[in-house]
Amino acid sequence: MKESRKKLGLVLSGGSAWGLSHIGVIKRLEEEGIKPDLIVGSSIGSIIGSLYAIGMPIKYIEGIASNFNYSLLLDFTKERKNGLLKGKYAEEFIKILTRGRNFSDCKIPFYINATDFLTGEEVIISSGKLYKGVRASISIPLIFKPVKRGGRYLTDGGVYDPLPIHIAKKYGAEKIIAIGFRDKINKDDKVVDEELLKDGEELILNPGKIFIDEIANNEILKTILKKSKFSLTKNEGIKEKILVIENFLNILFMGDLKRTEREADIFLKPDVLKYMQLNFFKGEKIIEEGYKEADKNIDEIKKLII
Secondary structure, three states, X not given: OOOOOOOEEEEEOOOHHHHHXXXXXXXXXXXXXXXXXXXXXXXXXXXXXXXXXXXXXXHHHHHHHHHOOHHHHOOEOOOOOOEXXXXXXXXXXXXXXXXXXXXXXXXXXXXXXXXXOOOOOEEEEOOOEHHHHHHHHOOOOEEEOOEEEOOEEEEOHHHOOOOOHHHHHHOOOOEEEEEOOOOOOOOOOOOOOHHHHHHHHHHHHHHHHHHHHHHHOOHHHHHHHHHOOOOOOOOOOHHHHHHHHHHHHHHHHHOXXXXXXXXXXXXXXXXXXXXXXXXXXXXXXXXHHHHHHHHHOHHHHHHHHO
16 A cells, blocks of 8 residues: 655745745646645745645736735835834735635645744744734834734744744644755845846835934844944945845844754755845746756655655
8 A cells, every 4th residue: 555645844934035936936846746735934935825825826926926016015104113114005915815814714734933023932823814924924123013913013934933844843744845045144145236226226215214224223233233244324325225124134034044954855945146135126037046946856856755
């Protein structure tokens, strides 16, 4: 009698625009008829994971990611103590995409991580409205306001763990495919591509100034960003503003990927470092990098699920 296939978990990391490469990986897996038995998502991984878990065709997810005007999600708040954006537009957008469904409606069991803003503890979300859980997991500090849930204020899941493989194991995954990006910040990773400057200047300039002003007045964040090679003055140009925000995201989603890589049966690392985490304008190219990475490892992936 042939043994049944081991339970396969797919873990989708945070990483802002880099996370669009998750779509390419899933697309290549689907071509081989490979579907996970459960999905775990953190930050942008929670967005893509939620759509796939409810049964949205991957080609639709790809179309949305490649063509959406992300500037429509910018709802700036006048009270910037806890974030630049209210996050209501993003929440409504996710609500529309998920059709207001609950975790219990998912065709593939789905789990999200978030972080308690006050204690730093991880919070696993697996019930209630999908869009509410996703909104909590994407709440990047200083960018989105934290979300109140169950008496706690929740922020981005990547603050605790940008690639929570342990959650997949907790809920029964016996084999794990994980998608992550990097394990350190390199001195050479400071190139701002001209297309981002051209297409993103209006989108980034004002938020960038506000962001830097907030960092300059926050001792904890200044300490974190000592890893950055860029000064934190209020008179930076657009390129420097983008670089400061980018370095903040790099540090946030860096995590301990050397450890994480050992925990996954297959660790996919799409070649996305040539793009910036802020550059959602390169969606098609970033998705293609995910597809190529999955294709390069497809034989090993097939062996894994036998």
